[in-house]
Amino acid sequence: MKKTNVIQVEDLTKMFGDFKAVNGITFEVKKGEIFGFLGANGAGKTTAMKMLIGISIPTSGKAHVAGFDVFTQAEDIKKNIGYMSQKFALYDDLTVKENISFFGGIYGLTKARIKEKTKELIEDLGLQEVSNQLVGSLPLGWKQKISFSVALLHEPKIVFLDEPTGGVDPITRRQFWEMIYKAAHDGTTIFVTTHYMDEAEYCDRVSIMVNGKIEALNTPKKLKEQFQVDNMNDVFLKLARG
Amino acid sequence: MKRFVGFIKKEFYHIFRDTRSLFILFGMPIVQILLFGFAITNEINNVDMAILDHSKDATTKEIINKISASKYFSIKQILERETDIEAVFKKGKVKAVLNFETDFGKNLIKNHQATVQIITDATDPNTANTISNYINSILQNHQQEQNKAIHIDYVIVPEPRMVYNPELKSVYMFVPGVMTIILMLVSAMMTSISITREKELGTMEILLVSPIKPFQVIIGKVFPYIFLSVINAVVIVLLSIFIFKMPVQGSLFLLALESVLFIISALALGILISTISATQQTAMMISLMGLMLPVILLSGFIFPISSMPLPLQVLSNIIPAKWFIIILKGIMLKGVGLEFIWKETLILLGMTILFIGLSVKKYKIRLE
Numbered sequence: 001m002k003k004t005n006v007i008q009v010e011d012l013t014k015m016f017g018d019f020k021a022v023n024g025i026t027f028e029v030k031k032g033e034i035f036g037f038l039g040a041n042g043a044g045k046t047t048a049m050k051m052l053i054g055i056s057i058p059t060s061g062k063a064h065v066a067g068f069d070v071f072t073q074a075e076d077i078k079k080n081i082g083y084m085s086q087k088f089a090l091y092d093d094l095t096v097k098e099n100i101s102f103f104g105g106i107y108g109l110t111k112a113r114i115k116e117k118t119k120e121l122i123e124d125l126g127l128q129e130v131s132n133q134l135v136g137s138l139p140l141g142w143k144q145k146i147s148f149s150v151a152l153l154h155e156p157k158i159v160f161l162d163e164p165t166g167g168v169d170p171i172t173r174r175q176f177w178e179m180i181y182k183a184a185h186d187g188t189t190i191f192v193t194t195h196y197m198d199e200a201e202y203c204d205r206v207s208i209m210v211n212g213k214i215e216a217l218n219t220p221k222k223l224k225e226q227f228q229v230d231n232m233n234d235v236f237l238k239l240a241r242g
Numbered sequence: 243m244k245r246f247v248g249f250i251k252k253e254f255y256h257i258f259r260d261t262r263s264l265f266i267l268f269g270m271p272i273v274q275i276l277l278f279g280f281a282i283t284n285e286i287n288n289v290d291m292a293i294l295d296h297s298k299d300a301t302t303k304e305i306i307n308k309i310s311a312s313k314y315f316s317i318k319q320i321l322e323r324e325t326d327i328e329a330v331f332k333k334g335k336v337k338a339v340l341n342f343e344t345d346f347g348k349n350l351i352k353n354h355q356a357t358v359q360i361i362t363d364a365t366d367p368n369t370a371n372t373i374s375n376y377i378n379s380i381l382q383n384h385q386q387e388q389n390k391a392i393h394i395d396y397v398i399v400p401e402p403r404m405v406y407n408p409e410l411k412s413v414y415m416f417v418p419g420v421m422t423i424i425l426m427l428v429s430a431m432m433t434s435i436s437i438t439r440e441k442e443l444g445t446m447e448i449l450l451v452s453p454i455k456p457f458q459v460i461i462g463k464v465f466p467y468i469f470l471s472v473i474n475a476v477v478i479v480l481l482s483i484f485i486f487k488m489p490v491q492g493s494l495f496l497l498a499l500e501s502v503l504f505i506i507s508a509l510a511l512g513i514l515i516s517t518i519s520a521t522q523q524t525a526m527m528i529s530l531m532g533l534m535l536p537v538i539l540l541s542g543f544i545f546p547i548s549s550m551p552l553p554l555q556v557l558s559n560i561i562p563a564k565w566f567i568i569i570l571k572g573i574m575l576k577g578v579g580l581e582f583i584w585k586e587t588l589i590l591l592g593m594t595i596l597f598i599g600l601s602v603k604k605y606k607i608r609l610e
Contacts, residue, residue, distance in 0.1 A: 053451050054451070055447075055450050055451060075453065078451060078452060078453045079453045081451070083447075083448060083451040083452075084448075085444055085447055085448065086444075087443065087444030087447075089443060089444040089445040089447065089448045090445075091252065091255075091256070091443075091445060092443075093255065093256055093259045093260065094252065094255055098252070098255065101248070102248055102249075102251075102252045103448075103452075105244065105245055105247075105248030105249070106245050106248065106249065106449070106452050106453070106454045107452060107453060108244070108245060108453065134259075160451075
């Protein structure tokens with residue numbers, strides 16, 4: 001395994017009965033890279049991602065995440081990754097501070113560290129005035145940013161984002177991508193699924209899954225050249241329609 | 243361990259910030275026990291009745307006085323003709339009418355026999371039966387007093403004695419039942435709802451991806467409810483002791499242990515329900531229909547199991563509540579120790595282990 005590869009996947013397959021949800025995918029993600037993981041609904045993106053974050057056991061193949069084997073070292077993987085889903089799952093009936101200290105706690109951060117991180121996070125996001133408010137009362141865009149920051153709380157090597165920008169406005173999306181860039185700049189690897197093709201353009205490299213297989217994998221620029229189109233949207237449409 | 247403490251803290255925030263669940267948790271036991279204790283009762287008190295006295299002599303007057311002196315009846319109306327009986331029942335003013343025949347007193351002396359008709363409103367058959375029994379016993383009592391002077395060669399004197407609940411207080415029967423229902427409701431329904439809520443909100447996914455172990459999540463989820471259920475059990479026992487004057491005959495320690503065992507079995511059922519339901523509403527419906535109804539109908543709480551049809555009697559055996567009620571009645575009313583209820587305890591323990599095993603297995607499958 002090369003040092004720079006934080007995710008290394010080889011011929012990874014997941015079967016549900018006779019159905020091959022993920023059909024022998026192979027790829028690698030480098031440290032600090034923003035890796036876009038695209039595909040239509042039902043293409044197998046979520047299943048593939050679940051195997052990588054250690055909550056689903058692959059049927060066959062090989063995969064290492066943050067240097068750990070997904071078959072045998074799922075618990076070590078969990079300690080080294082962050083995860084944020086499309087639901088921005090924070091607890092609505094807990095305040096911003098309580099959410100931060102709860103998630104810090106389950107990742108095993110010390111009290112002092114949680115305190116430090118809470119202060120940092122609240123200052124970075126400008127949440128001083130709402131830090132003692134229940135999360136349920138905050139607008140969606142704020143929840144999303146807090147959720148992302150919470151996923152980074154324990155300084156994971158890789159952060160997995162499952163359609164993180166669903167349902168938020170373009171300005172907030174833009175701000176959110178700035179946060180992603182900053183995290184990548186700091187050395188965190190970003191693994192992101194999305195349905196927004198403009199977001200795909202922001203990624204360093206993009207893979208597109210169709211029917212359980214990775215049909216294309218390259219930088220957005222090279223993909224556009226390869227399919228002789230102007231934007232990622234057309235790349236996606238060409239592939240997904242077959 | 244530190245993770246675990248943080249988790250439990252979070253659970254308490256959830257519970258205390260949700261007024262609806264707070265009400266279910268603490269309001270429900272109190273409301274139910276008071277409701278069952280005061281309102282729903284098999285005893286009769288101050289039943290309104292009417293008298294139609296065709297005879298109006300010394301004997302009937304004496305009997306009427308006796309009845310109105312008892313705390314069970316209050317005489318609301320004196321009727322004049324037979325046709326009034328129907329009318330007074332239809333108006334729903336009285337529950338019973340006593341109809342003395344003409345020359346009641348004379349007949350008694352002349353023929354050694356006289357007739358009085360007890361008419362009760364049997365739209366509520368249980369109450370009608372009880373009323374009729376009470377009036378009967380007042381009449382018999384009167385008869386015995388009159389016959390004291392007369393010598394009869396032999397006489398059978400039945401002396402019924404109701405043991406463990408000599409005053410036949412229905413609260414004695416309801417307390418164990420209500421306690422069972424409450425513990426079942428709080429433990430099973432609340433945990434299943436609280437676990438499915440995490441699933442619904444998507445936070446369960448976040449927890450599964452985090453280093454916290456699935457069993458820690460489950461234990462963290464149920465722990466607060468063990469604590470709250472124990473508080474509930476204590477409140478119920480205190481209410482029954484101080485408000486309904488129902489003493490606990492047996493060991494309080496044994497009572498506590500058995501209650502914790504039942505609470506754990508209910509919690510395991512709650513976890514099991516949460517593994518098969520995707521939303522909070524499903525969890526609630528399954529808990530209500532799948533647990534509450536059998537607990538109320540088949541546990542022997544209200545309807546005696548021995549008078550059920552055979553298939554239902556067999557079915558009642560798989561309901562943990564049935565065994566818990568037997569245990570509770572044993573400890574609270576009869577004051578027995580473990581040597582008399584070890585069989586029931588063992589059954590309950592077996593069920594608990596089975597539920598825990600099943601839910602752990604189910605939960606693992608779901609992780610797949």
